[in-house]
Amino acid sequence: MPVIILRHTRPDGHEGLCYGRTDLALAPDFEADAAAILAGLPPVSAIRSSPLSRCLRLAERIAAARRLPLATDPRLAEFDFGAWEGRAWADIPRAELDAWAADFRHARPHGGETVAELGARVAAALAEATPGTLWVAHAGVARAAAAVLGHAGGWEMRLGFGRWLDLRGR
Numbered sequence: 705m706p707v708i709i710l711r712h713t714r715p716d717g718h719e720g721l722c723y724g725r726t727d728l729a730l731a732p733d734f735e736a737d738a739a740a741i742l743a744g745l746p747p748v749s750a751i752r753s754s755p756l757s758r759c760l761r762l763a764e765r766i767a768a769a770r771r772l773p774l775a776t777d778p779r780l781a782e783f784d785f786g787a788w789e790g791r792a793w794a795d796i797p798r799a800e801l802d803a804w805a806a807d808f809r810h811a812r813p814h815g816g817e818t819v820a821e822l823g824a825r826v827a828a829a830l831a832e833a834t835p836g837t838l839w840v841a842h843a844g845v846a847r848a849a850a851a852v853l854g855h856a857g858g859w860e861m862r863l864g865f866g867r868w869l870d871l872r873g874r
Contacts, residue, residue: 706833706834706835706836706837706871706872707830707833707837707838707839707849707871707872708745708746708748708837708838708839708868708869708870708871708872709838709839709841709845709846709849709863709868709869709871710741710745710762710838710839710840710841710866710867710868711841711842711843711846711863711864711865711866711867711868712730712754712756712758712759712762712840712841712842712865712866713730713731713733713734713737713738713741713758713762713865713866714730714731714733714737714865714866715728715729715730715731715758716728716729716730716731716732717729720792720793720794721790721791721792721793722785722788722789722790722791722792722793722796723782723785723789723790724782724783724784724785724789724816724842724844725756725781725782725783725784725785725789725816726789726790727756727757727758728758729757729758730757730758730761734761734762737865737866738762738765738766740866741762741766741866742765742766742769742770745766745838745868746870747836748770748772748836748837748838749772749834749835749836749837750772750773750774750775750834750836750837750838751763751766751767751772751773751774751775751837751838751839751840752774752775752776752777752780752829752833752837752838752839752840753774753775753776753777753780753839753840753841754776754777754778754780754781754782754840754841754842754845755776755777755778755780755781756781756782756842759780759840759841759842760776760840762840763838763840766838766840777829777839779825779826779828779829780826780829780839780840780841780842780845781842781845782841782842782843782844782845783816783817783819783822783842783844784816784817785814785816786812786814786815786816786817787814787815787816788800788814788816789814789816800813800814801813808859809823819848819859822844822845822848823848823851823852826845826848826849826852827848827852830849830852830853835872836872838868843862843863846861846863846869847859847860847861847863849869849871850869850871853871
């Protein structure tokens with residue numbers, strides 16, 4: 705597969721919060737984190753970014769530093785948690801969480817999108833990806849890509865803030 709997926713840096717105030725499409729601001733240490741990412745990021749030829757600012761700001765920083773073309777792609781946006789967006793995980797009714805867990809791929813007790821829908825939009829973006837592209841996106845997008853490509857435990861994969869998943873050659 706021709707892409708590297710870079711997860712955005714740490715958002716401010718995200719602890720314990722259900723957020724997907726919620727456009728959280730970045731933590732105060734963004735500049736230091738971005739510099740560290742730039743220093744270690746492998747060569748890429750183009751950048752595609754989620755339109756959410758926590759990704760786009762990092763993508764713009766990388767594109768400017770490396771003089772690379774940048775485009776946004778709404779298919780790289782994080783999972784839509786619907787009515788759960790912006791709520792503390794601890795405040796989401798247990799019955800709703802259980803309903804989601806009982807049919808993880810197809811349930812939508814939150815009214816947002818299903819995991820299957822997330823997988824489908826990421827699969828469509830992967831099908832159009834060009835070699836050497838960097839995606840600046842989210843943990844959900846990285847998990848979906850790993851699952852679509854058949855990686856064992858794709859949906860359970862963990863990707864830290866400012867870390868990347870290299871899917872070139874897969």
